Amino acid sequence: xxxxxxxxxxxxxxxxxxxxxxxxxxxxxxxxxxxxxxxxxxxxxxxxxxxxxxxxxxxxxxxxxxxxxxxxxxxxxxxxxxxxxxxxxxxxxxxxxxxxxxxxxxxxxxxxxxxxxxxxxxxxxxxxxxxxxxxxxxxxxxxxxxxxxxxxxxxxxxxxxxxxxxxxxxxxxxxxxxxxxxxxxxxxxxxxxxxxxxxxxxxxxxxxxxxxxxxxxxxxxxxxxxxxxxxxxxxxxxxxxxxxxxxxxxxxxxxxxxxxxxxxxxxxxxxxxxxxxxxxxxxxxxxxxxxxxxxxxxxxxxxxxxxxxxxxxxxxxxxxxxxxxxxxxxxxxxxxxxxxxxxxxxxxxxxxxxxxxxxxxxxxxxxxxxxxxxxxxxxxxxxxxxxxxxxxxxxxxxxxxxxxxxxxxxxxxxxxxxxxxxxxxxxxxxxxxxxxxxxxxxxxxxxxxxxxxxxxxxxxxxxxxxxxxxxxxxxxxxxxxxxxxxxxxxxxxxxxxxxxxxxxxxxxxxxxxxxxxxxxxxxxxxxxxxxxxxxxxxxxxxxxxxxxxxxxxxxxxxxxxxxxxxxxxxxxxxxxxxxxxxxxxxxxxxxxxxxxxxxxxxxxxxxxxxxxxxxxxxxxxxxxxxxxxxxxxxxxxxxxxxxxxxxxxxxxxxxxxxxxxxxxxxxxxxxx
Numbered sequence: 303x304x305x306x307x308x309x310x311x312x313x314x315x316x317x318x319x320x321x322x323x324x325x326x327x328x329x330x331x332x333x334x335x336x337x338x339x340x341x342x343x344x345x346x347x348x349x350x351x352x353x354x355x356x357x358x359x360x361x362x363x364x365x366x367x368x369x370x371x372x373x374x375x376x377x378x379x380x381x382x383x384x385x386x387x388x389x390x391x392x393x394x395x396x397x398x399x400x401x402x403x404x405x406x407x408x409x410x411x412x413x414x415x416x417x418x419x420x421x422x423x424x425x426x427x428x429x430x431x432x433x434x435x436x437x438x439x440x441x442x443x444x445x446x447x448x449x450x451x452x453x454x455x456x457x458x459x460x461x462x463x464x465x466x467x468x469x470x471x472x473x474x475x476x477x478x479x480x481x482x483x484x485x486x487x488x489x490x491x492x493x494x495x496x497x498x499x500x501x502x503x504x505x506x507x508x509x510x511x512x513x514x515x516x517x518x519x520x521x522x523x524x525x526x527x528x529x530x531x532x533x534x535x536x537x538x539x540x541x542x543x544x545x546x547x548x549x550x551x552x553x554x555x556x557x558x559x560x561x562x563x564x565x566x567x568x569x570x571x572x573x574x575x576x577x578x579x580x581x582x583x584x585x586x587x588x589x590x591x592x593x594x595x596x597x598x599x600x601x602x603x604x605x606x607x608x609x610x611x612x613x614x615x616x617x618x619x620x621x622x623x624x625x626x627x628x629x630x631x632x633x634x635x636x637x638x639x640x641x642x643x644x645x646x647x648x649x650x651x652x653x654x655x656x657x658x659x660x661x662x663x664x665x666x667x668x669x670x671x672x673x674x675x676x677x678x679x680x681x682x683x684x685x686x687x688x689x690x691x692x693x694x695x696x697x698x699x700x701x702x703x704x705x706x707x708x709x710x711x712x713x714x715x716x717x718x719x720x721x722x723x724x725x726x727x728x729x730x731x732x733x734x735x736x737x738x739x740x741x742x743x744x745x746x747x748x749x750x751x752x753x754x755x756x757x758x759x760x761x762x763x764x765x766x767x768x769x770x771x772x773x774x775x776x777x778x779x780x781x782x783x784x785x786x787x788x789x790x791x792x793x794x795x796x797x798x799x800x801x802x803x804x805x806x807x808x809x810x811x812x813x814x815x816x817x818x819x820x821x822x823x824x825x826x827x828x829x830x831x832x833x834x835x836x837x838x839x840x841x842x843x844x845x846x847x848x849x850x851x852x853x854x855x856x857x858x859x860x861x862x863x864x865x866x867x868x869x870x871x872x873x874x875x876x877x878x879x880x881x882x883x884x885x886x887x888x889x890x891x892x893x894x895x896x897x898x899x900x901x902x903x904x905x906x907x908x909x910x911x912x913x914x915x916x917x918x919x920x921x922x923x924x925x926x927x928x929x930x931x932x933x934x935x936x937x938x939x940x941x942x943x944x945x946x947x948x949x950x951x952x953x954x955x956x957x958x959x960x961x962x963x964x965x966x967x968x969x970x971x972x973x974x
Contacts, residue, residue, distance in 0.1 A: 311759040312382040314350040322369035336377035337414040347408040350706040351573035351623040361427040375438035397421035417452035460826035481888040484871035488878035501544030509561040512581035513882030520889035520921030549673030556604030573626040577836040580716035618739030619709035637671035711772040718779030722786040773803040774842025788927035790935025812865040837883035852924040890922020901930035902949025914966035
């Protein structure tokens, strides 16, 4: 039996290539085989950093007896949810509708016509074996009922998707005062769910609410003197500090884990994702520029540095994730006991480290081990830094977590924006260089004409088509990079991607689908407007459209951006945590967005104006940088000249600009 997954680019699929299960990749050929053999299809969806995916693989998919049962009775398809988010979205919706919950691994039984009739997540080996045999028996003996049930489920899912799109119809975009009311009301609704003592929203498990935090910071900057602004800032700052001081943040090396299993941010689920860290690096950078907090700056810088150190690939792209497990044990790379600290540091420093990092004899994790926390900064920072360095050296002797080294277009777009912005704010040229390298990879490997592919690995593009979030996040990252480098070519490419989003993904009513009009037909065309762990495709595109319009003066792109926000007021009224990125884009629209044109030959004076603009610009502002000669291909720069040969900054709205200023303090005042 030739392993069909051996030629795939997804590390997750490659992990299963040598299973005794006769896996197929998602393909027409797989469903044709099921039809020819007259057997149902098993769809197993997961991702390489998923702990329970590994558990089910070890228990069932690596077991010869279980594999034999599967091979005899099913055509089995393995899908990487990060590579095919469209497939994952459709069948996760089915799983949640049928079971009331979702998660990975996702286990779906369906007909050869791709219609699901039984869904679940993780199953222990014996239960999974009984399930496969039961499905096969029902398929043989009660086919008509199974087929009818599958057809009804597929029809219901398609109707539900249509209703969801209708609720977000954008034939006429919301007025700005409606968006303002939705943003203001969302703060109050978030406050009702805010954990005042521990930060974050709701109870365990707690996920990093990065997009909600960005919205709250933007609200606080737009209306700083209001009760709403004060409340928004308190929730954002309190949550950011709680996350940064807990175990979800790697206190030695930087970088955030996927979520906290408890309400106190103590014990993480240890996998680390590129999208979380890119989004959070930007949030902490924005918090630092508003507060001058040493903690916020440190977290922003260390998180960006972690992305370069742990996820940057030789080809310039950023890997998708680090696994939760080492040697099959979750968290083994990260946890410590008091004895281990003493063994590495000696009695005095070991005791000091245990106290500072909250490492106890009973432990905060499993088997008496503790996750490092830093609930307060010690007075002796030099000693702390020396101890961190020693522990990092010791930790490197452990088995490192596996790395999913595929490059995901959307997540790299998020990283480009975060690194480009942080590079200027923090004076880190290496961050900007990394953003440029990632952008060059995306445009050379992922982009062909006006179309993107979703993933690549080792510089080789996969066949997975890009979805809406790829176009929005990559365009947004390239727009940020144009503002940092002054290279108008990045803006041109962003415009190409946005035009593709408008022509291939937008419906006649102004809403967006997640897949292109010429993509593979699934049982329905997904169009999920709410955020997941990363921004929804609709809101990612809306944000990029808004920024693009501010740099180019395109009224059509601005209208499309505002139209895409049509569903925000109703969705925010019900569950604002699900539309944080939409609320953040709305805040940018309410602020203008402000446009800042900085012109002049490269010089210390121009650099000072650039940094001042990055630090003081209001929510969603766009910044253009050029030498004042020809506009650098960025329309906002056209006709903006230095003043008396000295670098100058223009603060504008809708291309109407105030008088230019030449001093950073003047620019800060103008932006204020």
